[in-house]
Amino acid sequence: MSRSPRWCGAQRRIGLTGGIATGKSTVGRLLEAEGLRVLDADQYAREALAPGSPGAKAVLERYGDCVRADATGPECPTIDRGALGSIVFSNPDEKLWLEQLIHPLVRQRFDLELADLSGEQTVVLMIPLLFEVGLEALCSEIWLVDCDERQQLERLMQRDGLCRADAEARINAQWPLEEKRRLSDVVIDNRVTTGSEQHLRRGILKAI
Numbered sequence: 782m783s784r785s786p787r788w789c790g791a792q793r794r795i796g797l798t799g800g801i802a803t804g805k806s807t808v809g810r811l812l813e814a815e816g817l818r819v820l821d822a823d824q825y826a827r828e829a830l831a832p833g834s835p836g837a838k839a840v841l842e843r844y845g846d847c848v849r850a851d852a853t854g855p856e857c858p859t860i861d862r863g864a865l866g867s868i869v870f871s872n873p874d875e876k877l878w879l880e881q882l883i884h885p886l887v888r889q890r891f892d893l894e895l896a897d898l899s900g901e902q903t904v905v906l907m908i909p910l911l912f913e914v915g916l917e918a919l920c921s922e923i924w925l926v927d928c929d930e931r932q933q934l935e936r937l938m939q940r941d942g943l944c945r946a947d948a949e950a951r952i953n954a955q956w957p958l959e960e961k962r963r964l965s966d967v968v969i970d971n972r973v974t975t976g977s978e979q980h981l982r983r984g985i986l987k988a989i
Contacts, residue, residue, distance in 0.1 A: 785917040793903040794895075796920030798911040800958050801951055802937035803928045804971040804981070809907045811982055815989065818901055822908040825890040829883050832857040839882055844868060870950045884914055891919065912956050912964060924988060925965035928972050930958060 788794050797812070797819075799805045809819045829836040837860050840848060848868070850859040869876040891906065898904050908916055917923065928936075930952075937948045962968055967988045971981060 785915070787917060787923075788919055788921045790921075792899065792901065792921075794919060794921045795903065795905045796911050796917065796923040797905050797907045797926065798909060798923060798961065798965075799926035799969075800928075800933055800955055800961070801909065802933050802940055803926045803958070804969075805907060805909060805926045807978065808924075808926050808969055808971075808981060808985065809905065811978065811985055812905050815985065817903055817905050817989075818898055819905040819907055820891060820894050820898075822887050822891070822906070822910070825887045826883050828890075829886040830860045830862070832859050836882055836886060840865065840879070843878070866951070867947070870947070870954055876954065880914075888916070891916075895919075910955065912961055917964075922966040923964065924967040924969055925958075925961050926969045926971055927958060927962060928970075932972060933958070 795812075795817075797805060797809060809821065813819050828834070830840060831837060837858070840860055841858060844865070848861050848865045850861040865879070869879050895904065906916075906919055908914070908919075911917065911920070911923065934945070934948055934952060937943060937951065938945060941948070943951070969981065969984045969988070
């Protein structure tokens with residue numbers, strides 16, 4: 782598969798991506814420690830479903846009490862993200878509906894933040910679904926946080942307390958790491974045999 786067109790402006794825009802549970806957040810934190818501004822798509826997605834937001838209201842209207850978190854008031858209910866994930870990762874139609882709700886809101890936030898940071902020499906765009914959503918054109922280069930697929934599954938099960946079937950469903954909802962490797966400019970190795978913050982930092986400094 783050929784690579785999509787990239788950002789060609791004066792600003793260096795690093796698209797930071799990877800599979801679920803490969804270590805993107807750790808790399809993002811290390812990049813922030815090096816003084817780079819990091820824009821986080823996951824944070825914007827969470828804000829899109831914040832209590833009282835239009836996104837949260839749309840989700841509650843569609844799914845009702847089964848995605849309402851316990852101990853939240855009726856005036857400003859909180860979305861139970863685990864319950865919502867169980868629905869969308871087991872039903873492609875519901876996953877598509879949620880993506881069509883959230884992705885435009887996330888893209889809008891990126892556009893606003895990039896406009897505010899136009900004077901920065903380098904900005905990092907941390908986007909787990911960068912390839913899946915087709916946001917390559919926002920980035921001048923793309924870094925993939927990579928690990929072994931078996932390690933990815935084990936990390937996800939441990940991190941989120943998921944059974945194997947649920948973890949595999951979440952991994953399979955994204956593009957395979959093998960495909961993402963072919964499309965990335967830089968691969969940050971985060972396998973078990975090399976996975977340490979010191980190793981990650983060395984890879985980051987080399988790529989910067």
